[in-house]
Amino acid sequence: MKKILFATTALVMTAGAAAAADVAVRGDARMGVLYDGNEWGFTSRARVQFNLSGETDGGLTFGGSFRVNDEGGANTGDGRRLASEGSRGTVFIAGPFGRLAMGAPAGAAEAAVGDLHEVGLTGLGFYNEVNYLTGDGDGIRGPWNPTVLYSYTFGDVTFYASASDGRDRGGRVENPALSTGSEDYGVGLAWAAGDFKIAAGFESSQVTNLVGDPAVLTTYGRQEQWVLGGDATFGDFTLRAIYANGDRSVAAGTFDYEEYGISGSATFDLITVTAFARETRQDTATGRNTNTYYGLGGRYDLGGGAALVGGIGYRDLADGTDDTYGDFGVTFRF
Amino acid sequence: MKKILFATTALVMTAGAAAAADVAVRGDARMGVLYDGNEWGFTSRARVQFNLSGETDGGLTFGGSFRVNDEGGANTGDGRRLASEGSRGTVFIAGPFGRLAMGAPAGAAEAAVGDLHEVGLTGLGFYNEVNYLTGDGDGIRGPWNPTVLYSYTFGDVTFYASASDGRDRGGRVENPALSTGSEDYGVGLAWAAGDFKIAAGFESSQVTNLVGDPAVLTTYGRQEQWVLGGDATFGDFTLRAIYANGDRSVAAGTFDYEEYGISGSATFDLITVTAFARETRQDTATGRNTNTYYGLGGRYDLGGGAALVGGIGYRDLADGTDDTYGDFGVTFRF
């Protein structure tokens, strides 16, 4: 992510002109093997992302970004997730008033608190990620169209607020909402000073469900949750802890939910080792469901944007599933 | 649209070599709010377009262009609209013989006469656009695969001719037509001298419909229309008028159709104000249907490719619909 190559940088450098608006083209790829708890398989991918950036005459910065594969998702159920319709990618404008982003940014709670450290070549199920209720495109909720995230930093403190309008496929007069989504909102606050960071977030999400045949989208109420997180960095070692508490909805209703986790990352020269442990506790009509996840990962930097990456994971689920999985391979950044 | 950044320009400039063929990467984005006549919502998008350009040894210019989101449209009914199959984007070659474009260019009548001025951040339903019969990808007809547009300019006059072969998804021996589309053609003529432009177009389109179960594509005849337009520019003020007359097809048959509109755009330093009024009159088996559309828009240039843009619109439809809608936000060009 650190290496951003501007396609027009050389033009600027050579001509000395202030070409304010640029499109940067960046890529990443990976290849390796994956054990999914059942059998081994090959895994690979190649992606390209566009980073748009510019500046107004008055000094406001603006831009956006999206990946090529977020422009058209075919039959995978991602059909609506298009950057050209605000369901993927982001657009932003920033200035003295703060930063306003639209599209598919993280919700305010996620932007403030974040997730545990990720392990493995492929993310290994992304069980390091907190179950955020709003704006978490890769989480348990679908993406809305679009989400808005506002952030403002004063000194060591950053404030976040996010909302979605609950209107799926909205945003066009000639194509009004095909269905009504969930009206979500969230707020977050992060305090970062030197090697320490403390953050908190609150989020609230409408509970909707398709009921009957023909299906009618029905709203049952709201689910809400608090999320707390802290980071501490000691030289090349970073520790992170997260706690969430609220109520979440399952088929039988809305019940208490609790989640906590810890993760760490340590870098020794070219080698980085990462680990996490996370547990979720969901009350249900028939009792408490507890899911536990562990992950351990390593990375060896090959230089030039390449690295050897691998990880192993373990999950112990309330439904009796008890899996060990892992992956190994090379990742590239371009 | 004016800002085209060539990814390889710097290579050319540095090396002094004639790299004839280039791929330019250009982007645009927007974010804001939209009132669709019923409720408010957020709207945003980010897009990237590729502009291909080159020149033969004999001095012919060639190229093409398409957007990333025109390469795969998922489940939105745009599945067939692929630049890689000629249903979106354009390819062209130009020389002393004129300019020949294929893919999804405008039809000849639209290329000659054009549309009324657009208003708003999102286009607000694009009711400023004339109902062209052929090659109007965003209009009432689907895109064919591909459309051909030929144009030739001699002095102040440009001649246009367009055609589609009526073969949907054709263009491959191993994948013959999945269905048969409409054989359309059109001609146009535009005379532009100084601050004035007068243009006329004629177009003819097959009327096809899926009939019975299993559905069979049936051809009923042809619908045809004349379109006239005029432009006048007085300093920073541009006025445009459009008139169309022909017959158009609805479920009950093919009936007389008439359409007229007027629009204007005025620029005062950083501010541009735009407005249009347009009315369509469609005879039907049960009488005449009249739809009226108004739009008013404003734009404030922030510099660097950014602008504040907003608009309001009103439509009074034959079906009794009577809507006011509007949008506001920022647009970016990269």
Place this chain on the structure above:
Amino acid sequence: MKKILFATTALVMTAGAAAAADVAVRGDARMGVLYDGNEWGFTSRARVQFNLSGETDGGLTFGGSFRVNDEGGANTGDGRRLASEGSRGTVFIAGPFGRLAMGAPAGAAEAAVGDLHEVGLTGLGFYNEVNYLTGDGDGIRGPWNPTVLYSYTFGDVTFYASASDGRDRGGRVENPALSTGSEDYGVGLAWAAGDFKIAAGFESSQVTNLVGDPAVLTTYGRQEQWVLGGDATFGDFTLRAIYANGDRSVAAGTFDYEEYGISGSATFDLITVTAFARETRQDTATGRNTNTYYGLGGRYDLGGGAALVGGIGYRDLADGTDDTYGDFGVTFRF
């Protein structure tokens, strides 16, 4: 294919820094007419490909490539063919140990032996291509997710080995195989010395089929095939011959299969003429099916990446089909 423009080359040249990892943006387009054996139609397309490349500190090269239209294939049955999920495009790493590629590379037999010369603007059905059993995305088998191709060159000899894991849509812990594909493997060997090349390949593929309702993926056994090929170049003239022998599966079972072909290409200044003849013989429960294909093509180089290209083809199929088809137009490279 020869013209690769690096978006960041100028940055490297100007700054003198070793920017190891690049994204190159390359395009191609074509427009013309096609006769599919039944009627004439227009054909056009525009495409962009990303070429990713880099080098580790230890001197290993790595990279990948995919086309924009291989990131989302909509309702054409290509929905799963995504470079971002390893079903299209390629990723590779290369060094003293050889070259390892993943994604959708050719299988080992195809990589070693290749196809006959292609003719025409559009490929005219690609009947010049050998019916490879594995890893042939444009052949009779679907793409698997992903294929692995390893190659190693010692002197004039290159060894190839390929495999797929038989797990469709695998490669993610949270999204285990939606269905089980075919476990394929192949090996190939090519000896190239001066103007001559001789190559051989063997490949083996599982035969799977959806049986019953609800459909269950059933494995029947394996089909296997040998492929031999030779090339000879005399100045501007190249001759190629191919022979394949094995068993292939049709609905009624697995039967003997034989295929052979010859092709040639001759270049006279700006003009290139290409031709091929190919025959396939498939035993079936009811007798032997013989299909014969001929193609003849021409190309006139216009310079700057443009060329006039046309071809005619003829096929005489076992089902009684007897077609002549052809195309003509311009192709562009950017």
